[in-house]
Amino acid sequence: QKEVEQNSGPLSVPEGAIASLNCTYSDRGSQSFFWYRQYSGKSPELIMSIYSNGDKEDGRFTAQLNKASQYVSLLIRDSQPSDSATYLCAVNLGFSGGYNKLIFGAGTRLAVHP
Amino acid sequence: GAGVSQSPSNKVTEKGKDVELRCDPISGHTALYWYRQSLGQGLEFLIYFQGNSAPDKSGLPSDRFSAERTGGSVSTLTIQRTQQEDSAVYLCASSLGTGREKLFFGSGTQLSVL
Numbered sequence: 708q709k710e711v712e713q714n715s716g717p718l719s720v721p722e723g724a725i726a727s728l729n730c731t732y733s734d735r736g737s738q739s740f741f742w743y744r745q746y747s748g749k750s751p752e753l754i755m756s757i758y759s760n761g762d763k764e765d766g767r768f769t770a771q772l773n774k775a776s777q778y779v780s781l782l783i784r785d786s787q788p789s790d791s792a793t794y795l796c797a798v799n800l801g802f803s804g805g806y807n808k809l810i811f812g813a814g815t816r817l818a819v820h821p
Numbered sequence: 822g823a824g825v826s827q828s829p830s831n832k833v834t835e836k837g838k839d840v841e842l843r844c845d846p847i848s849g850h851t852a853l854y855w856y857r858q859s860l861g862q863g864l865e866f867l868i869y870f871q872g873n874s875a876p877d878k879s880g881l882p883s884d885r886f887s888a889e890r891t892g893g894s895v896s897t898l899t900i901q902r903t904q905q906e907d908s909a910v911y912l913c914a915s916s917l918g919t920g921r922e923k924l925f926f927g928s929g930t931q932l933s934v935l
Contacts, residue, residue: 711863750912750926751864795863806852807916807924808877811863 710734711798713812720819726783728815730796733777739799740772741809742781746792755781786819793817823847825927827913833933834903842898842930846915853896854914854924855888864912870896871918903934 711732720726728742739758743751755770757763757779763770769782779798783790793814800808826845834840846853855867866880870890878888885904890896900907910931914924 713863750928752926753923756923797864806869806871806877806918807854808866808869809854809856809864809924810866811856813861813863 710800710810711796711812713794713796713815715813716816717818718815720786720817722786722788722819722821724786724819726786726790726817726819728781728783728794728796728817730779730781730812731777732779732796732798732810734798734800735774735777737774737777737798737800740770740779741797741799742768742770742779743795743797743811744792745795745814751795783817786817788819788821791817791819825913825915825925827911827927827930829930830928831931831933833935835935836905837902839899839901840903840932842900842911842932844896844898844913844915844927846894846896846913847925848894850915850917850925851893852916852918853890854916855896855898856912856914857909858912858929859909867898867911900932903932905934908932908934 742755745751757770757772767784771780793816795814796812797809828843853870856864858864869877872893885901888898910929912929914926
């Protein structure tokens with residue numbers, strides 16, 4: 708079993724819809740979780756971090772964490788064509804050591820069509 | 822500098838040759854990370870530096886890979902006797918070094934081994 712699993716997609720949604728991206732992880736001891744956005748040919752960019760169970764909202768983005776189910780999700784409301792990118796879920800296995808040993812999923816490609 | 826700088830941006834080499842990849846982190850960032858991203862895959866952790874020491878080098882694929890950091894700043898990733906499977910984008914990231922903070926990624930070095 709991979710440490711961080713994501714559906715590779717592509718996930719296709721119409722402009723203005725809600726895009727839902729999902730991620731599961733295997734290490735029950737994981738404490739910190741991140742969503743990165745990566746445009747084609749570019750480096751990853753952090754869009755959300757979450758550490759506690761529940762929801763965390765930032766603008767059009769909501770991250771959801773359920774540690775019991777080992778599940779992290781990202782919701783993008785009012786999706787725009789500019790949101791079309793690959794979204795990488797990352798889990799920090801180095802948190803207890805005070806550093807970011809991020810283990811990434813393979814990413815979900817999101818396509819928002821007008 | 823204003824951001825994480827990596828050089829070269831592209832490197833084409835022949836199988837069996839040695840290559841050096843350079844990373845210049847954001848000024849004041851004590852933590853530095855190397856990741857590798859193969860085509861269509863997520864990022865793979867290689868090594869973490871805190872200052873000039875590397876507390877975690879568990880992701881280095883083989884003894885052909887080595888990295889050093891000098892002056893708490895510039896880092897060099899060296900791959901000896903390159904193989905075709907080493908072809909990937911090598912990404913460097915830096916951060917303040919507390920474990921919860923944002924990683925800032927460089928634009929990467931695309932390595933192609935012929």
